[in-house]
Amino acid sequence: MWPPLNYIILVNDILVTLIFIGEAAVTINQNGLFDNQNSYLRDRWYQFEFFLLINHILSCVIHIYELCSIWFPSLNFFYYPWFGALRSARSFIFLRFIRSIVRFKLPKKTIKLIMKRSSQQIQNVTIFFMFFVFSYAIMGVQLFGRLNYHCVVNGTDPHNVTIADLAIPDTMCSQKGAGGYECPGNMVCMRLELQPQAEGFYGQFSDFASSLFTVYLAASQEGWVYVLYDCLDSMPSFLAFFYFVTLIFFLAWLVKNVFIAVITETFAEIRVRFAEMWQTRETTSDHAYTQKLEKDENGWKLVEVDKYNRAHSNNSLFLHTIVTSTVFQTIMQLLILANAIFHATFVFYHDESDQIRKVFYYYVEVGFTILFNTEVAIKVYAFGWNAYISRGQHKFDFLLCVGSSLNAIWILYETNFFTYFQVFRIARLIKASPMLEDFVYKIFGPGKKLGGLVIFTAILLLVTSAISLQLFCYVPKLNRFTNFAAAFMTMFQIITQEGWTDVVIEILRACNEQAVPFVAIYFVAYHLLVTLFVLSLFVAVILDNLEMDEELKKVKQLKAREQDTIKTTLPMRLRIFNRFPTAPTMVTMKKVSSEFPLPKIRDSFTRQFADEFVETSDDPMQEIGLKVRSMLSGKGPSKETRITTTIRHVGQLSNKTILTSILTESNRNRALFSESNQHLANFTRSNTSSKHGKSGILSATSRSRTRGLASLKGKNMVEGFKENGDLRPEDTARKVEKHGEIDFKAFQMKRAHAEITRNRIEEEMRENHPMFDRPLFLVGRESSLRRMCQMIAHSRHSYDQNDGQHRKNSNKYKQFHDLLAIITYLDWAMVLVTTLSCCSMLWESPWPLTGENLIFNNFYLQIAEYIFVLVMSFELTVKCIANGLFFTPKALVTDVGDILTIFIYITSLIFVIWMPTHIEINSWAQLLMICRASRPLRVYALIPHIRRVVVELCRGFREILLVTILLVVLMFIFASFGVQLVGGKLAACNDLSITSRENCTGLYDVKLFVTRLEVYGKNEAMHPSIIVPRVWTNPRNFNFDHIGNAMLALFETLSYKGWNVVRDVLYIRHGAWAVIFIHIYVFIGCMIGLTLFVGVVVANYTENRGTALLTVDQRRWHDLKARLKMAQPLHVPPKPPESAKVRCYLYDMTTSRWFKQTFAALVVLNSLTLIIPWNVSEERDRKKSLLTCTLFSALFNILFTLECLLKMIAFTLSGFWQSRRNRIDLIITVLGINWIVFHFLFQLPAYFAGGISEWKRLTYTYGYLVVILRFFTIAGRKSTLKMLMLTVVMSMVRSSFIIAAMFLLVLFYANAGVVLFGMVKYGQAVGKHVNFRNGREALVVLFRSVTGEDWNDIMHDCMRAPPFCNWHPGLSYWQTDCGNYVGAIVYFCSFYLIITYIVLNLLVAIIMENFSLFYSSVEDQLLSYADIRNFQLIWNMVDVEQKRSIPVRRVKFLLRLLRGRLEVPDESDGLLFKHMCHEMERLHNGDDVSFHDVLNVIFLYYFSMLSYRSVDIRKNLQLEELLQREELEYIIEEEVAKHTIRQWLEHCLKNIKAKQNNTLGKMSSIGSTFAFPQQDVLTKGVFLTEASPDEESLQGDKGSGKKKASRGNSITEIVTEAQKKSVKREADKIKERRGTLRQMQMGTYDELEEVEEDEDTDAEVRRSSFEYSGSDVIQMSHEKQLEDVKTWWTLCD
Secondary structure, eight states: OOHHHHHHHHHHHHHHHHHHHHHHHHHHHHHOSSSSTTSTTTSHHHHHHHHHHHHHHHHHHHHHHHHHHHHOGGGOOOOOGGGGGGGGGGGGHHHHHHHHHOOOOSOHHHHHHHHHHHHHHHHHHHHHHHHHHHHHHHHHHHHTOOOOEEEEETTOOTTSOBGGGBOSSOOBOOOTTSSSOOOOTTEEEEEOOOOHHHHTSTTOOSSHHHHHHHHHHHHTTSSHHHHHHHHHHHSOHHHHHHHHHHHIIIIIIIIHHHHHHHHHHHHHHHHHHTHHHHSOOSOOOGGGOSEEEEEETTEEEEEEHHHHHHHTSOSOHHHHHHHTSHHHHHHHHHHHHHHHHHHHTOOOOSSTHHHHHHHHHHHHHHHHHHHHHHHHHHHHHHHOHHHHHTSHHHHHHHHHHHHHHHHTSHHHHHHTTTHHHHHGGGGGGGGGOHHHHHHHHHHHSSHHHHHHHHHHHHHHHHHHHHHHHHHHTTSTTOGGGSSHHHHHHHHHHHHHTTTHHHHHHHHHHHSOGGGHHHHHHHHHHHHHHIIIIIHHHHHHHHHHHHOOOHHHHHHHHHHHHHHHHTOOOOOHHHHGGGGSOOOOOEEOOOSOOOSSOOOOEEHHHHHHHHSOEEEOOOOHHHHHHHHHHHHHHTOOOOHHHHOOEEEOOOTHHHHHHHHHHHHHHHHHHHHHHOSSSOOOOOOSOHHHHHHHOBTTBOOOOSSSOSGGGGGGTTSHHHHTBOTTSOBOHHHHHHHHHHHOSOOHHHHHHHHHHHHHHHHHHHHHHHHHOTTTTOGGGTSOTTOHHHHHHHHHHHOBOOOOTTSGGGSTTTTSSHHHHHHHTTSBHHHHHHHHHHHHHHHHHHTOOSOSTTOTTSGGGOHHHHHHHHHHHHHHHHHHHHHHHHHOSSSSTTOSOOSHHHHHHHHHHHHHHHHHHHOOSOOBTTSHHHHHHHHHTTGGGHHHHHOHHHHHHHHHHHHTHHHHHHHHHHHHHHHHHHHHHHHHHHTTTOOEESSTTOOSSTTOOSEEEEEOOOOSSOOBTTTSTTSOEEEEEOOEEOOSSOOOSSHHHHHHHHHHHHTTSSHHHHHHHHHHHHOHHHHHHHHHHIIIIIIIIHHHHHHHHHHHHHHHTTOTTOOHHHHHHHHHHHHHHHOOOOOOOOOOOTTOHHHHHHHHHHTSHHHHHHHHHHHHHHHGGGSSOOSHHHHHHSHHHHHHHHHHHHHHHHHHHHHHHHHHHHHHHHHHHHSHHHHHHHHHHHHHHHHHIIIIISHHHHHHHTOHHHHHHHHHHHHHHHHHHHHHTHHHHSHHHHHHHHHHHHHHHHTHHHHHHHHHHHHHHHHHHHHHHTTOOOOSSOSSSSOOSSHHHHHHHHHHHHTTSSHHHHHHHHTOOTTSSOOOTTOBGGGOOOOOHHHHHHHHHHHIIIIIIIIHHHHHHHHHHHHHHHOOOTTOSSOOHHHHHHHHHHHHHHOTTOOSEEOGGGHHHHHHHOOGGGOOOTTTSHHHHHHHHHHHHHHTTTSOEEHHHHHHHHHHHHHHHTTTTTOOGGGGSOHHHHHHHHHHHHHHHHHHHHHHHHHHHHHHHHHHHHHHHHHHHHHHOHHHHHHSHHHHHHHHHHHHHTSOHHHHHHSOOTTOOOOOOOOOSSHHHHHHHHHHOOOHHHHHHHHHHHHHHHHSOTTOOHHHHHHHHHHHHHHTTOOOTTSOTTOOOOOOOHHHHHHHHHHHHHHHO
């Protein structure tokens, strides 16, 4: 095209090649060629540079060869255009440019480690994504097969189809009775034999490759609906709906979002490692601060920088005061706003007045420019030039001033080159809102990350555009790569995904058949790269910018807790009673003999003597122990602890009880509210204290509330006392000093005080205001009617999972019971009634025109309406009587959800009473119908989990509003520019051959759209056409004639929809300059603006989930707890005994890695047999191929049968059945064997029976279902796939309520759409498959709109208004085919904004949360999956019978078998080991313990041991967890210390008695002692064995010769001393035992049981908490026993 450029490129390539050769020579000379790791051919970067050098040399050779073929034709050099593809790799030179400007300051080893981890995660997630793509590909092949049946005219040749043979539009079909679309009578359904290029590749399932390509394109949510419609026409509708809805949900919404989670996690790690790189390297200058610290004669003070600069200059003080005043800044903001509004009022009318008004607007713009230039001049004079230009805001203002001044020149004003500076002036309005300004700075302030990402994306586009230009510039009839600009626009369009499938199909059709697979792989790989990685990087950067500093998170945690703690006021609706005078209820005492009249007394005082009391008789210390067990086991209090006794006090007993209760409450209140830490002792009787003191909670009566101190959990009232009741203020001080800066007890006190204060205020109102807590001010508080209504309204399902008969199987149906218990029975009934009513509304339809489906004409629909209104009336009446309407503590109307409930009821009631039969468009009756359509939202108020979703979204309304305002400002800026650039210039004649408006008259032929197939006669003379008039008009869907239409067009573009159409129109009519405008907007608005929604919604979700303020360590701790909760025992059977050699061999073989990988590969190979459709029609075309696939599948099924048999022999049948995966494999294997029998052996009987065709259809379906089921089992064979599958499954579970909330909202929009657009006539988008004729069709349309598939085209069809439709006054909406112009804009824009931009992004947040939960690292500082897996393996060794529980005595062996970070060191952690055994014994009182019981105790131990492993675990805990941890640590410490002292004293007394007995025995029978020494030794040895190891821990070391009889002064010192004095003999014994265990077969338990017997024999005698598990009976000599007795005697003295 440009011959001189050919020579310039050659010279440039030669120069660059020579430079590269010289560089390579220097590098080889310095580092060597292949000598060390940094040599030229061994270093990775040098290898890449060598690759570039070879490509440049090859490029030069090919270029010279091309020129020689031109210069010297006589040489007969033939240059083929595809030779240019060999030169495409030169474009990678841009990577050298990136490497030269980006320098990492971290060591190479660290960089390699990060890259290795991130690449491994990305690789695993890509495999997981391809697993789903492959799954849907093979399902598509078998479910749909060849979609090539079309409606054609009779006599059509299927091998030679013309455009005239097809229906208009072309429609796929099925045979009669097959469930699809049936052709009209004058056409037939025929199978067409077309080439893949003619069919278009997309939407084909004829083989695995085509299906794979179709599934990937459909997963991009682009063009998938057209494939869906083809499947609907060819197959039964339920198959197509199930396939594509699940495909979009899993692939597009769940699995692809896992990439965002991976990139975000990787980016977070890189951010931490590369923190130095992101920090600014410049020195901090003075102008970086707004204030300075300055000293004068009055002392130090803060002085503004501007004032400081002004004081040292000669500028005017008066001007500085003016420009810094609020009035001046407000005036300038108003002028900017006036300028923006004035320009937004310009409207193009396409007549002569446009030019005149444009001149007027020009002069006004010149006036505004002068005003703003004057502002800049005044500021420069007031601040001084250096001070003025040093600020970034002033730089921006000065740049706008210069650009708008140039734009004020008329010649430049006409060209619109500098219009950008004029329209960007509105960006200064961001300064008007400090909140918006801070948000913008938070996002765009750290510009290095976002700017670097933008540069990276631009370079990626340049590289891929250059490569694509070299690859496809030679392809004939392909105009998308003729030059670099066209290639750049094409690759940019693929990034935005708008119409990218059409681009790829066009390229594939232009290429030859052999190159199609490679071209498809190229563009799919590019799309995968830019959409799943590059766009995820934008989300990661936005989320990182929204992330708070770690220390700031901790401060905000404390601040949030304090705000929650100090809430002591009642709601405003209850505080209204404070405005009324108090009037307590008074009663008169009667039947009392007295000479004097008694005054009236309060009714509440008399009730405490007559009403029933609810009392408890639990010991406080006993309940503390129960609370410890419940904390360790993760279960609530047992049923026994909740049983209360109801008694009625009479006479003298009543007086004593009331007095003791008052004394108890007074003492505890003084102890609670005292400012010091000293607590008063309880002077009441012990039995009274035990009755009324439950863990420090105030005594409970029927009129007092116990929840005031419930949060103290028994700690605060006990913690201030010693064992003997003395005060102990020093312990509290020690605790705070020990743990750091947080005063946990102060938080507890504040929380309890706030709760008590709220209860006290409520009780005072209840007592002093008779109308308080009286529903409707009519129903009494204690009336029988209210009690009955409360019973109806508050009854809910309860399930005691700790009951004796349910304790072992408490978790079996726990989730089901929890689901039933989330709301009351009445609410469940309303959910059912509301659901049935919403289902009945789906059948309401204005179609057919007879009106039989309208509600006022359908008796059954009316019955459903009446039932809903009646049931809701009953519900609201009962709740109103039970709880009150508004001015009661538990009123019916308390928030927006309750207001919505009342609104729905009122609209339903009005509709039932009115039941309009004539409903015009935009009438009050239609508005009532739309309000009635909000009935599905009633479920929001009924189910608290769905309501919580809405509340969480509303809590983030501020951030979402800020993003919306920011995008509106961006749209306004570009809309203003678009109005001035192309306003009034986009109109053209619909006949493209006419270029002037004067000639745009008359009629012309328009070719109709018939088909996407490439058939003979398409776009030629025989193509069907119609005659239409020529019209001079704007494009159909957009124009820039005024600011409203421009912003609507840009809002559609913001969703990536239709922007390519805008680009093409602008390019055709205004050239490349206008195209730059739309590309910049799409890049800024879509790639950065839309990711703001993702970032804000994710940040808002994490904040409401309580994880936004978590530091990195706290988040990892949160994930660790969730992992422990979800961990389950492995279903691995035990290893057979050594005597069964065959079984041992098979066991080792079946559990080996190569065996598992082999059968995993067989599963994949078995799935590849489905590469072609298994159906009867395929037999006629590819009989041999189909037979080969079925035979191989049968062979694989036989091998899988062999696998199951080998495992059954190795594991035994019971052991094999224990694993769920084995059960599934066995079931699928049995199904496969059945298929082999039915398909291969029963064909002959079916043939003779005459039903061979139907039988084969059945067996083929049966066969491919078995193979598909087998393919899904591969997810359980690979740990990575299993982990990621758990991520998706848990995301589905956790997002179930979000999906339910989204569905209810979509249901509301569907019902409203039927009312608004039920009869709109067909157009470009609205048609047979896309309409609002009924609620079911509307749901399909809205689901398509959620994916963004041409939602704007549907909106424009629904905006049709007269005169383009049939309407006249007096017609109802079902009697006209018009839409609603304003209603369509509000309807579709609000729907797309709420659902796509907000609700769907919640799925991203959930997946990111679950991904961090499941995808832990082996290098995790806390526990990782490897550690949990180690525990699971050890558990399987001990739990031989796979009961998921083991006896307590086996726990000791399990703890000793642990390895890795969970291993218990003998010498350092011996005391903690004893603690663990003690807690396990007390957990179930010697009963069996479950998997999670042991894991939780080990977790508690590991928590304590992290201090030894240099991990500060306290920084990982949230404040709530810190408070709970304080309570648990204190309770365990007190219990263990008291138990230790008590046992020590008991054994001392026992030793004293033993010494006395031994002395008497020696004196009386000294002769017998010498006669039978062995018996005496044995007897004394047995006696000493019964002693607790605590005695031995207090002895001196053997051979030390010193007697250590010192006692600690406190419990803490005793525990510390006991921890330091470990017994060396027991340590040696434990080491010997561990050596024995290491020599054992770890897969069996037979030997472990033998070792266990030694311990169990004396375990019945001693149950000490500090003995080492598994210790043998120590046989000592007689002299050693006497020495020990003397030592203990001395200690006890």
